[in-house]
Amino acid sequence: MVGLTLSLLAGLLLWTVAHRDAQTAFTVVRPKRFTADTVVIDAGHGGEDGGAVSQSGTVESQINLAVARRLDEIFGLYGVDVKMLRTEDAALYSDGVNTLREKKVSDIHNRVKMIESVPNATLISIHQNTYPSTKFHGAQVFYSNETLSCPLAQFVQETLRTVLDPSNNRKAAKISDSVYLMNHISCRAILVECGFLSNPAEDELLCTEAYQTKIAAALGAAYLGFTQEEMTS
């Protein structure tokens, strides 16, 4: 039942995004139940910090931003409050820092501060995976705080499996202690590795607008579906 509801919701979201130019003709419905929380969307990396780079030259930060923008658009259509940590290809470090290392540290500290300043926040941090071997592929969701974030992470993982690739058997997993941002925030938070840039086929797929939209629609459907279940349970 949940799977069916999600499929329908994801289908509706995909249709909505595909026809978004026509949306101006409609009144946007803002259901009250979706407005209590703010979704903070973190497009990982940016500017000098491109994150992972694929063999074909795909820069992770740009895929992250493309998916984040689409997710922001989808949430906008459904009346969800969104705070985007970045909307351009730029890092978020403070003035007065010089080396790349200082910039990275300042950028991460600023992201933490921005997230912590949002009341009732749910963080969706968007990244792309990479691995020395080319064989690994598939989206995976990570969380830090088990009680607070694991149920959402599992729900999102299941939705990504249903919508993107039914053969993806990856499970939502606890994130490494070394990921500073995810371990220094207090809100519900998930980090989504949308796919592996080290896998040539997935790299190619991740570069297409259609697949970026599909990922965003799956993430949007998962958040809305999870929120709805929370409200009714």
Ligand SMILES: [Zn+2]
């Ligand atoms: Zn990353």
